[in-house]
Structures are given as structure tokens and as C-alpha cells.
Amino acid sequence: MSLVPLLAPAPLDDIFAWRQNGPVSIADFLADTFALAARLPAGRHMLNLCQDRYRFTVGLAAGLVSDRISLQPASQSPETLRQIQATSPDVFCLCDNDFDSLDLPRLDFPEFSAVDRENIDEIPLIPANRTAVRLYTSGSTGTPVAHDKTWGFIVQSAYAEAERLGINRQVHHVVGTVPAQHSFGFESTVLLAMHAQAPFWAGKPFYPQDIVAALNAVPQPRMLVTTPFHLSALLAAGLELPPVALILSATAPLSAQLARDAEASFGAPLYEIYGSTETGQVASRQTTADQAWKLLPGVRLRQEEDVTFASGGHIEREIALSDVIEILPDGRFILHGRHADLINIAGKRTSLAYLNHQICAVPGVSDAAFFLPDEVNPDGITRLCAFVVAPGLNSRQLQAELRQRVDPIFLPRPVVFMDVLPRNSTGKLPRKQLLELFNEKVGHVER
Incomplete structure (x- = not known):
């Protein structure tokens, strides 16, 4: 059986995350992981609703070492919870706030005041074929659909992104405005911390002043993981912006003008990630330099009539994409929008x-x-x-x-x-x- 480490190999005293009270080491993270795993209820399906990014990641890791699946819906509406309970009757909620979990079994994230860190001497190994997470589409064009991801392919995805962005050559400290439950937030904050040694800020800043405060709370070099919506609001606020080394955007197309404004304001390159819940990340581009997208390592596309299929690399099986794509002779592609967005009047x-x-x-x-x-x-x-x-x-x-x-x-x-x-x-x-x-x-x- 192929085994994949829970975290990329690193000294246990290295920083894993940043919280309000300071840095958290890899050893502290592992100790919290094992302590939480020992307290999880019996069900195999864990609805990971933690809003704190560090607690979310401890929940994910506790599920991995105890063979539980982290359910990560984009929406946390009562109807979504009822749908999840119907398909996974043994589900329980892991929460860290006063979220109304209806009548679902619930574990509130405990405070570990005296966790044994002395016996943490190595990083655990996880079977590559273990189902790690269940992501759900956002429902932008219909009912959310569940997609299971195995640990081995998830880790490949993190390596591919880190290599493309160049953050595998130098530690970057990550501030994300995107929830950890969302596929982009999950891949580009949580997984990069676990497998690219990119410590993240545990919060989820939303308003411009909170994003600036979060950036100031972590050391340089910094990477801002965000969306066009958050980025536009941040630039419009007219605040003094801390230095960042890299900006990463996804979830919606970014206009060339906003990309230019962001790079000018921060003095840093801005990259976009293209992907979907079904595939994970597929390609990237620096929007101000090129409108074409470059596939991540190992990923390939093929077309059948007007449908484009992605496979290879960290994509577990061939998947039809929802977008209208023009493949260029050199293998890059132009994105023309979603099939569901096309209008004929x-x-x-x-x-x-x-x-x-x-x-x-x-x-x-x-x-x-x-x-x-x-x-x-x-x-x-x-x-x-x-x-x-x-x-x-x-x-x-x-x-x-x-x-x-x-x-x-x-x-x-x-x-x-x-x-x-x-x-x-x-x-x-x-x-x-x-x-x-x-x-x-x-x-x-x-x-």
C-alpha cells in the first residue's frame, strides 16, 4: 500500500501556522491533531464547519489519521445540512462557533491546554488511496454536487501548485480571504501549509482593513490568496497596503484592469488559478502578461465536439469541464466562459x-x-x-x-x-x- 506523509518533511519546530497569540509549530499542530482525533465521535463523516483556518486544518488532519472523511460544503445552509445528513446518516459536525447545526451530532472544538507534545517525534503516514475530503460544487448554476478526493492526489495537487508559483523554493506566509471549505481556499491555503511549508494566517479576513491587519500580522515574504471581489474592495478602500511577494486569485474571471491595478498597488505579480471543484486546479496565468492559461504539471486536455475534458497529473479521472475552451497549438488555452453563461438573443x-x-x-x-x-x-x-x-x-x-x-x-x-x-x-x-x-x-x- 502506498503511503503519503500527513505533512511535507520538515523540522518539527518549524512554524506551521500563525494565530492571534503567535506562531504554531509543526509539533504543536501534530499534538493538537492526535488530541482531537481521540475525541472525535464514532461517525466516519465529519462535517468540518470550523471557521478558524487552523482549527479547520487540525480537524482535517485528525480525520486523516483516524480514517474519517472531511465534508466541506460551500454552503452551510439548513437545507445543505439536511441533504448531507440524508446521504451520510452517521455525519457529525465539528464546530468552533455558535453555528446552528440543527439536530446533527456535534463536537465543539476543544481547547487543548495540556496536550502531550513530548511524544511527537515523526510525521504520520496516510494511505494514498484514503478518501480524505468530500468537496461540493458551489451551486452557482444548480444544485451542489459532492466530489470525493483521495489523499495521494490531493498532495500531488499541492506540489503542482507550489512548483508553478515557485513557493517551493522559499517559505511564503499566506493570508487567505477564501474559506478553507472552498476548493480554492483548501488547495491554496491549507494544502500549501501542509505540503509546501507555507504557514497560513488562521483567520479569514473579509473587510479591507481586516485583510491589511492580517497581512501585517505575518512575516515577509507574504502571499495573498483572494478573489476578484475581495481584491476590488481592498483596492477601492484606499488603505496603505503592506508589501506582498505574490497575489493569487480565483473563483471568478479577473479583469485585466483589476489585475494591473493590483500589481501596481502591491508591487507584486498577480497570478490566477483556473479549476473547478470536480478537477481541482487545472492551470494558471499571470493575467497582465498573457490571457492564455498554462496547464499545471502533468495535466492534459482533449476535446470532443464542444466539450473539453481534463485528466492527468493530480486529476483522479477524466472530467468534462463546464467551460468553453480554445486549445492553442502550444498546449495553452483561452477560456471563453462557462457553457451555462453563454447567451443567444x-x-x-x-x-x-x-x-x-x-x-x-x-x-x-x-x-x-x-x-x-x-x-x-x-x-x-x-x-x-x-x-x-x-x-x-x-x-x-x-x-x-x-x-x-x-x-x-x-x-x-x-x-x-x-x-x-x-x-x-x-x-x-x-x-x-x-x-x-x-x-x-x-x-x-x-x-
Whole structure:
């Protein structure tokens, strides 16, 4: 049986993570892992709901050494919990706050005041084929779907990312704005700490001032792992930004302008990761240097009609991608958007991603999202709707600006102005959320 270490080989007194009260060593992390593993309930499925990134990772590791699966849903709604309980009746919750876990069995993360660290002398080995985590799609275009990942392939993913970013050659201290439960946050904070010796900040800063404080709390060189939503808000806040060595963004396409602004503000390169819950990370690019994506080591693509399949490297099996992809002669590729985002109105085509980039580029717009309802108007044409945060603009001004950027057939009718858009913790607006907004704000009234 092939065995893979829980952590990359390193001295046990090296720093594993940063918390409010200071650094945590690898030995301390392992001691906490074994102490928690001894207290876990009998069920094999652990719903890891810890918001503190360090506690989440201790929960993950405790599950690995005791052969439990860490369930990591992107949403933690009551309906999600009920769905998980229906498919995994032995599930229990690991929590570190007052989260309402309904009637599910629950373990609140204990405080280890006198954990035995003297007997920690080596890093445990985990079977490569052990199911380590169950990730769930975000539900951006439908119902969340579960995907199991084995430990061996997960570790390969961490090595591939560390090699591509160059952080395997020098320790980087990571601040992540993305939840550990999300596939991007999991791969680019938790796994990099475990297998690229990249200590992370245990918190999950959301607001600009909290992100700045978190960056200041860890030593240089620093890596900021974030999303376009968090990055845009951070740059707009006008705060003094600490030095960082690297910025990494994912979960949504990043505009070239935002990438340029981020690199200029931080004086550091910005890279994007492309991937999915199903595949994990697939490719990367430095957005200001090249719009094409370069596959991670060992990953390959093939196309069958208009569907692209990814396999190889750390991807456990061949998986169909949800995006429209153009493979270039040198093996790189251009991303044209999600199949579900493509729009055809009166014979003219575009994508929601393109329209969102155009409306967000309008001066005075701080956030916006197009929505294509399922219903068709009496004239036989489906009308796009847009939800917009733009305090200084009215609908006439916005439409005039958009006419300079998009075909008139794609102008939104109506435009719904809002104080804030209800984005989730990764900056996404799932279709279900947009549909609820549409029904609440627009309904079936043509405006």
C-alpha cells in the first residue's frame, strides 16, 4: 500500500501556522491533531464547519489519521445540512462557533491546554488511496454536487501548485480571504501549509482593513490568496497596503484592469488559478502578461465536439469541464466562459462573464451582475436584468455608458439598483440567489 506523509518533511519546530497569540509549530499542530482525533465521535463523516483556518486544518488532519472523511460544503445552509445528513446518516459536525447545526451530532472544538507534545517525534503516514475530503460544487448554476478526493492526489495537487508559483523554493506566509471549505481556499491555503511549508494566517479576513491587519500580522515574504471581489474592495478602500511577494486569485474571471491595478498597488505579480471543484486546479496565468492559461504539471486536455475534458497529473479521472475552451497549438488555452453563461438573443451571442466585466468597468459602478431569467417576454425575446451598486448613477446614465460597450440587444431591462449585492464568502452570486432577487425585485413585471 502506498503511503503519503500527513505533512511535507520538515523540522518539527518549524512554524506551521500563525494565530492571534503567535506562531504554531509543526509539533504543536501534530499534538493538537492526535488530541482531537481521540475525541472525535464514532461517525466516519465529519462535517468540518470550523471557521478558524487552523482549527479547520487540525480537524482535517485528525480525520486523516483516524480514517474519517472531511465534508466541506460551500454552503452551510439548513437545507445543505439536511441533504448531507440524508446521504451520510452517521455525519457529525465539528464546530468552533455558535453555528446552528440543527439536530446533527456535534463536537465543539476543544481547547487543548495540556496536550502531550513530548511524544511527537515523526510525521504520520496516510494511505494514498484514503478518501480524505468530500468537496461540493458551489451551486452557482444548480444544485451542489459532492466530489470525493483521495489523499495521494490531493498532495500531488499541492506540489503542482507550489512548483508553478515557485513557493517551493522559499517559505511564503499566506493570508487567505477564501474559506478553507472552498476548493480554492483548501488547495491554496491549507494544502500549501501542509505540503509546501507555507504557514497560513488562521483567520479569514473579509473587510479591507481586516485583510491589511492580517497581512501585517505575518512575516515577509507574504502571499495573498483572494478573489476578484475581495481584491476590488481592498483596492477601492484606499488603505496603505503592506508589501506582498505574490497575489493569487480565483473563483471568478479577473479583469485585466483589476489585475494591473493590483500589481501596481502591491508591487507584486498577480497570478490566477483556473479549476473547478470536480478537477481541482487545472492551470494558471499571470493575467497582465498573457490571457492564455498554462496547464499545471502533468495535466492534459482533449476535446470532443464542444466539450473539453481534463485528466492527468493530480486529476483522479477524466472530467468534462463546464467551460468553453480554445486549445492553442502550444498546449495553452483561452477560456471563453462557462457553457451555462453563454447567451443567444435574437441570433447574437455573448456571455454573462463578458457582460459583467463591461458593466463593472463603467465609472461609478462598484458592483454589478447580469441575470438571464428563464421566462420569455411577449415579444419572444428574453430580456436581461442587471443588479447594480452605483450610488452616483441613474438608469439612463448607466444605459448610455453600456451602449458604448455592448450591443443594444444585451442592454438590461430592467436595471435594479441596490445598496449591496448578496455575494457569498467567495464573492460569488449563485443563480439561485439571483433568481430569488429577480422574483423579489422584478417578478413578472416588465419595466
